Amino acid sequence: MNNEVLDCIQTRRSVRDFKETQISEEELNRILNAAVYAPSGSNNQTWLFTAVQNKKTLEALNERVRLGFLEWQPGEKEYPAKLGARKRALNEEFNFYYHAPTLIIASNVPDYPNAMADCSTALQNVFLSAQSLGIGSCWVNQLTWLNASAGVREFLADLGIPKEHVICGAAALGYGNGEPPKAPARKEGTVHIVR
Ligand SMILES: Cc1cc2nc3c(=O)[nH]c(=O)nc-3n(C[C@H](O)[C@H](O)[C@H](O)COP(=O)(O)O)c2cc1C
Numbered sequence: 001m002n003n004e005v006l007d008c009i010q011t012r013r014s015v016r017d018f019k020e021t022q023i024s025e026e027e028l029n030r031i032l033n034a035a036v037y038a039p040s041g042s043n044n045q046t047w048l049f050t051a052v053q054n055k056k057t058l059e060a061l062n063e064r065v066r067l068g069f070l071e072w073q074p075g076e077k078e079y080p081a082k083l084g085a086r087k088r089a090l091n092e093e094f095n096f097y098y099h100a101p102t103l104i105i106a107s108n109v110p111d112y113p114n115a116m117a118d119c120s121t122a123l124q125n126v127f128l129s130a131q132s133l134g135i136g137s138c139w140v141n142q143l144t145w146l147n148a149s150a151g152v153r154e155f156l157a158d159l160g161i162p163k164e165h166v167i168c169g170a171a172a173l174g175y176g177n178g179e180p181p182k183a184p185a186r187k188e189g190t191v192h193i194v195r
């Protein structure tokens with residue numbers, strides 16, 4: 001039986017190669033509307049979604065991210081992907097949002113136990129609504145990892161993201177170049193039904 005929502009879930013893939021063309025205002029508004037219609041703990045809706053569409057601003061943010069990684073002193077047990085991002089940041093060509101024309105930054109209030117969960121449900125709405133509109137997307141995590149970087153936070157504050165906010169995640173958005181590959185087979189043993 002055809003089901004558009006389920007098809008959308010199964011065909012969405014992370015896109016990391018974008019055209020320069022900006023998404024339309026209507027598309028952006030529909031995607032942001034999908035974000036704020038996500039569930040949130042106790043219906044708190046304390047999140048903030050900041051959409052950045054200015055190319056120069058995004059490039060300048062990318063430079064802050066690169067510098068943030070270069071200044072960051074890894075501890076003994078760091079997440080490998082975070083170390084990988086730091087390595088890539090050594091390259092001046094590194095672009096954490098893959099030159100996507102739009103970046104939506106999801107942040108939330110401090111000391112709120114559902115901050116990440118609420119923003120994650122909303123970001124999934126962003127990815128799925130983008131997919132349904134023919135727009136590619138990718139979760140990018142560098143701003144979350146650099147939550148405490150003074151240079152990054154000053155820049156984000158200038159964009160209107162309160163300094164005390166926790167950066168929960170970000171979505172790179174734009175029209176993808178080419179067809180993304182099909183989803184790889186799912187891992188076995190990750191679903192358990194008790195009857
Ligand atoms: C919490 C989280 C963080 C992620 N961070 C990044 C990231 O920083 N850069 C990136 O290119 N992809 C990132 N991704 C995308 C994953 O790599 C991707 O979802 C995964 O490889 C599965 O591929 P698919 O989305 O195409 O199904 C992240 C995804 C999640 C859920």
